[in-house]
Amino acid sequence: MNHVIEINNLSKDYETGFWRKRKVRALDSLDLNVKGGQIFGFLGGNGAGKTTTIKILMSLLYPTEGMAKILGRDISDVQMHSSIGYCPENPYFYDYLTAREIMNYFGELFGLSTERRKTRTEQLLTSVGLSEKDWDRQLRKFSKGMLQRVGLAQALINSPEVVFLDEPMSGLDPIGRREIRELIVGLREKGTTVFMSTHILSDVESLCDEVAILRKGRLAATGNLTDLLSETGGTRSFEIVVSGVSPVALNEDLTAVAGATTAFHPSGARIEVLAEEDIDRVFPMIRKNGGRLVSVTPVKQSLEDLFVRETKADEVSA
Amino acid sequence: MLLVIGCAVLLGDLTDGQEARTIVNISLNAMLLFGVFIAIFVGVGLVSKEIEKRTVFAIFAKPVSRPQFIIGKYLGLCLTLLINIVVMGLGVVAALAYVGDRELVFSIWGAIYLIFLELAIVTSVAIVFSSFSSAALSALLTFLVFLIGHLSTSLRDLGQALGSEVARIVFEIIYYVLPNLQLFSFRSEAANGLVPNAEMMLGATAYALVYVVIMLAIAAFVFQRRNFK
Incomplete structure (x- = not known):
């Protein structure tokens, strides 16, 4: 089976206290494989280790143990990042730039041509439901929901093969959520793998093909959503x-x-x-x-x- | 800077026959101070603010390595400082033209180049501190390095004069570890119409280049190991 995300024995300890002697295990021996072309829901309560896992996959955090691969390449491989997208939880951008400028900037980091950047920016800002009059406004004037939309748009600027969305519906109104749900379904139809963490279970039920549930940093359950629901109770x-x-x-x-x-x-x-x-x-x-x-x-x-x-x-x- | 040049012109009027010298002296020193102010206060925020504001999250998910990020930030600020210093230099040239001095118009650029090299070193030090500590602490430490860097030769002499072996070793270490910024000081000489010779220019350039490369390597090494929670 072709797995686009392979996580083996991944653990992460945070050192706390003044002398950093006390260790808190945020992620404990996580093994997880995600097949390509599907929407994968990554669930768990607050502090379960969802964001830690995604940050390790994005090389923002280093694992204490274990390894992970995305598209068959180790997560430390910087060039692998050309094929993925990431929308952080509560995305933060340079707030003095406009939505169009930040998209152009991120497009440049991927080495996209000027024409491609322009086309993708207009396509994506439209598809995330950001009205054209807001494209040239500074991000500091944006609401949380509007920033979330920009976050989603920038995660897709490079037409990624795998996209990681950390709480993508956060801060969105019901119409926004529906638009983003449609966008995510559209990504799956184009063959993009979507790995999303969320607390909104109705979105998971309506969108996800497979899920994993984390409990206190450990994998509690994983598999096809329909199978999981029927085999554990029906x-x-x-x-x-x-x-x-x-x-x-x-x-x-x-x-x-x-x-x-x-x-x-x-x-x-x-x-x-x-x-x-x-x-x-x-x-x-x-x-x-x-x-x-x-x-x-x-x-x-x-x-x-x-x-x-x-x-x-x-x-x-x- | 325009205000400083204006003041320098006015002060120059008061110093009989020394207008041009006064203008160059005050302007080059102001150029260094303003440049250091920018290098420290912008330099220390270049990395630490990106971490505090979490803008690095979206950047490192892109095909950008951490050393690339550090080098990019450094070169960006150096370019800003270069443009700033060139514009200031042109202001000094305009002031010299106003008082009718043509000799110094050309001789100041060697000293300005050395000021730029000094600023490039201060910026690299700011980036090192910024890669592991807060903006406020980084600013303080960088300013101390700037001050000691101008006194390092004197401190080394002091260490030898004290007669203590421990003091000699300590001051010797400070001399070699911290940048010797006196190598780039040619402001008073430039005001007297002197031009740094090729040996000084090459030596200063090589020293700055090596020091900056070492500083950026340290910053990249430290930054590479950081976790962004």
Whole structure:
């Protein structure tokens, strides 16, 4: 299998304290392989080691142990950076430059021709949803969301094969998020590998092909998102929605069904049962109490359930 | 600088027959001081501010090595200093033309070149400090190096005069480690119409070149090992 990102036994210790004698392990023996042409979600709670991993891959931090390769080349290879893009979390740029100037500057660092820089700048600033009137404004006058858009645009100036996005939706409004989601999907369609860390799980569910979840610097789970959700739980429960039911009487009957929970509302009730066979037991109770069946829906394990379980596994076991 | 030149012209009026000499003396010293001010305060911020403001994050994700970054920053500031010093030099030339002195118009450029070499060394020292410490501390340390650099020969003589072997070794180390900036001092001589000879110019150029290369190598080495959290 062709892996564009290969991470082997990667660890990072931060030295803290006045004499730098105390070590804090931010990343612990991380092994991870990312296939090409997909959107890979890198998840984890605050301080799990996501940004540390990305910074090591970008050669901003040196690993304490282990090694990593991008596109088959060691991360210390400066020329490898010609084929990748990176949008840092809360991107910082020279704020006295305009959006157009910063794009031109980064394009020059990649050795792009003047014409290419101009074309890419206009294409990308448009595609990240930055209106043309803002292109020649200094970045110091930009909002957080606008800076985020410039950050995404500059990460793509060189048409990278792999792009690393650290919290790409941070600071964006709902319309901005949708535009960036479409942009990311468009990158996958062109064959670009997208490696993104994010806290927004709905974006991961709608965008990512594979995910990895970090917990306290260690890899807690990784794999295809659909497989992960089904193999670690599949259908969690069944939701039965009924109308015109008598709450008191139905509640009494449901005590016979183990694990059944009920939420009543003026027009009816929502009953949740844990097993499929419980549905057949609940139907007669509904009819008996004058209710009418509206719907039965299997409730699947969500990414949020998986994320919460994986990131809190240590607390539970402790 | 224009103000300094204007003052120099006015002071020159007060020194009977010495207008041109006064103009050159004051202007070249002001040129060095302004240049050092720029070299220190811009130089120390060149690297440390990039780290503090996290602008390096996006840069090092591009195909730019850390030594390239240091050298690029250094050359950029040197070019700024060169343009600054040439413009100042032209201002002095204009002032000399105003007082009607033609001899000094040509002889000052040797001293100006030596001032530039001195500024190039001070900038390289600022970049070394900037690669591992804060802007404020870097500015202080660079200024101290500038001061000691102008006194290093005297300090070496002092070390020998003290009669203590330890003092001699300490001052000898300071003499060789810190730049000897007196090698680039030709301002008073230039005001008297003298021109640095080829030997002095070549020696100063070689010294500056070697010193700058060593400083940049140290800065690149230190910077290469840094983690950007």
